[in-house]
Amino acid sequence: MNIKTCLTAMTVALTTLGATSAYAEGERFVFVSHAPDSDSWWNTIKTALTEAEAQLGVTVEYRNPPTGDIADMARIIEQAAATNPDGIISSLADFDALSGPLTDAIERGIPVITVNSGTEEQSAKIGAMMHIGQPESLAGRKAGERAMAEASPKSFLCVNHYITNAASVDRCSGFAEGIGVDLGSQMIDSGQDPSEIKNKVLAYLAANPETDAILTLGPTSAAPTLEALKENGLAGEIYFGTFDLSAEIADGIKNDVISWAIDQQPYYQGYLPVVLLTNFNRYGLALPSNIASGPGFVTKDTIDLVAEEAGVHR
Structure with missing residues (x-):
């Protein structure tokens, strides 16, 4: 069974359980990226968050610094932690600037998954549960x-x-x-x-x-x-x-x-952390090890397979 089939089965199971389980309480997660408003690449991740919300019955708030200012991003993480969400998903674009706010969130008892930017080692250093991204x-x-x-x-x-x-x-x-x-x-x-x-x-x-x-x-x-x-x-x-x-x-x-x-398959960087945090919050399931979402090469031989999904799911 390939990863797409596994994820589909997992999602269907979670959705079905969510309709009857006492643990399904409409979790709220906050996704914080370093991207400015002008960066269209993140639209694929936004698609993933929206689809995960609908499938799992959760809420995911996407937040970012409008100009891409990292200091602004650090403040956004602090503000998100103050609202005590069920989890924070964050890129780790600048370890020195962001490790403090993310560590503070973890010390408050908020589960944190890092995605996209940063390394597995940096993610582990701040105490995040895992990292999903491309080395x-x-x-x-x-x-x-x-x-x-x-x-x-x-x-x-x-x-x-x-x-x-x-x-x-x-x-x-x-x-x-x-x-x-x-x-x-x-x-x-x-x-x-x-x-x-x-x-x-x-x-x-x-x-x-x-x-x-x-x-x-x-x-x-x-x-x-x-x-x-x-x-x-x-x-x-x-x-x-x-x-x-x-x-x-x-x-x-x-x-x-x-x-x-x-x-680097950004859809996975948005979709997987929501699925995994939902499993963790509802059923106490341990998170797997870090996930490398890329790299993979798209060439003229394969572009027709992915072109219509560029900016949506690819």
Whole structure:
């Protein structure tokens, strides 16, 4: 039985039990992300939360700092803990800034699962129950190794739209390791404004015409980079890989501009912690070990299978 079948069976069982069990009391969980309002990648996680709510009869409140400010995120976690929810699910984008509020929540007796950003080791250090996400250094290294097998680049540009998130730097440095070069100055802080990203990519490639490959870290940086390559005539001429999926990324793969996208399966990062916390709250079931939701490569050979779900379930 594959994981999707197992999850479906689990959900059906929980829903059925929830209709009759004295333990099903409409739990309330809070999901806190580091994403700004402008980051569409998180729509897949929001879909997962909504579907988990409906299936399990729980409430999940999604909260985030509108501008992506980590200090604001820390305050959101503190405010969430003060409401004494049945569980908190949080990304761990900045360990130094977020470990304190999350540890405080745990010490209040609130179950915490970390997802997406951060590492299994950091999650364990604060006392969280588990971590669900993609090992980012590994994902970056696998991306670099794939690039070497397909194009043997000697230099690259990593377009980092969230440089304050350690996981994003891990992706860039892992890619450098995978192709066997030093990261050096090949990572740029692009910011999150599409026009600014496009102009910075154009400027870097103009100043470094020997660049063999480009790595973007998600839809926020991938879409403007695609526009930059159309403008300077390098679309389809320079090796281009990216993390995550979106409609623009799917089109780039179909049109042979992007070679592949790394799918960390964000749906699992939203859906699984809600299911697991519900099991824990209702039945006292122990949580399993950490779950690596990625990496997996989506290529032109497989894009048709996932394109229609990009931004929804993929």
